[in-house]
Amino acid sequence: MARIIDGTAIAREIRAEVAAQVAQLRAEGTVPGLAVVLVGGDPASEVYVRSKTRACQEAGMHSRLLQLPETATREELFGTIDGLNADPDIHGVLVQLPLPPQLNAKEFLERVSPAKDVDGFHPNNVGRAFVGDPQGFVPATPAGIMELLRRERIDTHAQHAVIVGRSLIVSKPLASLLMAPGANSTVTLTHRHTVDLAQYTRMADILVVAVGKPGLITAEMVKPGATVIDVGVTRVDDPSNPRGYVIRGDVDFEAVAEKAGAITPVPGGVGPMTIAMLLRNTITAAQRVHDRASRKAKAGAR
Numbered sequence: 217m218a219r220i221i222d223g224t225a226i227a228r229e230i231r232a233e234v235a236a237q238v239a240q241l242r243a244e245g246t247v248p249g250l251a252v253v254l255v256g257g258d259p260a261s262e263v264y265v266r267s268k269t270r271a272c273q274e275a276g277m278h279s280r281l282l283q284l285p286e287t288a289t290r291e292e293l294f295g296t297i298d299g300l301n302a303d304p305d306i307h308g309v310l311v312q313l314p315l316p317p318q319l320n321a322k323e324f325l326e327r328v329s330p331a332k333d334v335d336g337f338h339p340n341n342v343g344r345a346f347v348g349d350p351q352g353f354v355p356a357t358p359a360g361i362m363e364l365l366r367r368e369r370i371d372t373h374a375q376h377a378v379i380v381g382r383s384l385i386v387s388k389p390l391a392s393l394l395m396a397p398g399a400n401s402t403v404t405l406t407h408r409h410t411v412d413l414a415q416y417t418r419m420a421d422i423l424v425v426a427v428g429k430p431g432l433i434t435a436e437m438v439k440p441g442a443t444v445i446d447v448g449v450t451r452v453d454d455p456s457n458p459r460g461y462v463i464r465g466d467v468d469f470e471a472v473a474e475k476a477g478a479i480t481p482v483p484g485g486v487g488p489m490t491i492a493m494l495l496r497n498t499i500t501a502a503q504r505v506h507d508r509a510s511r512k513a514k515a516g517a518r
């Protein structure tokens with residue numbers, strides 16, 4: 217039976233660390249601020265956005281939610297982002313995805329100031345992450361996965377990490393982090409066109425699945441003792457549940473937990489880590505602004 221990795225508990229630890237850093241910054245006169253822009257009323261997005269703003273408040277940070285209607289225009293969303301880029305109380309700006317069909321996400325991700333891009337989706341930060349420049353913001357989900365592995369003492373060195381999915385938000389940055397010096401994994405990236413997915417997943421010492429297809433990974437596809445990280449969060453109708461749905465990962469949890477060495481549950485695995493790392497990126501952004509201001513003040517006093 218696999219060890220179950222408690223992402224909720226680890227995320228709580230990180231949020232406590234963040235709260236301590238926030239207290240320090242506040243004592244020095246800076247309140248870290250995150251703005252979340254939500255366009256339309258996707259029910260899952262509403263849940264995520266609420267957890268993000270609540271987590272900010274619990275950590276002592278300032279948070280602002282900007283809601284635009286489903287019918288928002290390109291110009292309206294540009295205007296909202298430009299306003300936040302110029303706002304000194306806001307250190308992090310996040311445009312919740314997905315956007316309604318009339319809006320092309322790429323244009324808006326490029327509009328966010330790279331210094332406030334705590335999602336790490338701006339090409340400037342994507343590039344920095346790819347070259348291993350610590351000045352760049354690393355997207356919260358892959359950063360959260362690396363932190364889970366580290367805190368659970370799961371060795372990545374010379375291990376074979378197989379990632380299923382090829383998204384810019386999770387898989388590509390995670391591949392880069394896992395193969396970087398210090399992590400030293402051998403990385404295989406697979407996706408919907410991969411022929412015979414199981415032949416790859418069975419070779420994985422660390423298997424990361426970020427597809428959004430419940431039940432995609434069955435026990436036969438997993439090497440005994442492997443670490444399995446499930447990034448899927450799909451709502452599945454369930455009339456027996458008071459909410460009318462349950463959240464499912466991409467992994468057949470019950471069967472795979474019998475075979476794996478360690479596994480993340482859904483919910484309670486990677487999801488809470490994503491939020492904790494977003495807060496961490498936001499205090500990093502705030503700390504940079506703060507340090508720049510105090511250096512200037514000192515130089516002025518001389």
Ligand SMILES: Nc1nc(=O)c2c([nH]1)NC[C@@H]1CN(c3ccc(C(=O)N[C@@H](CCC(=O)O)C(=O)O)cc3)C=[N+]21
Binds near residue numbers: 484
């Ligand atoms: N600009 C942008 N940045 C994102 O980081 C971003 C996004 N857009 N769009 C959607 C995805 C998805 N995502 C999750 C965050 C938290 C949970 C999370 O907390 N999940 C809980 C369950 C939450 C629930 O009840 O639905 C858990 O797994 O335990 C999941 C998924 C961030 N994303």
Ligand SMILES: [Mg+2]
Binds near residue numbers: 421
């Ligand atoms: Mg081995």
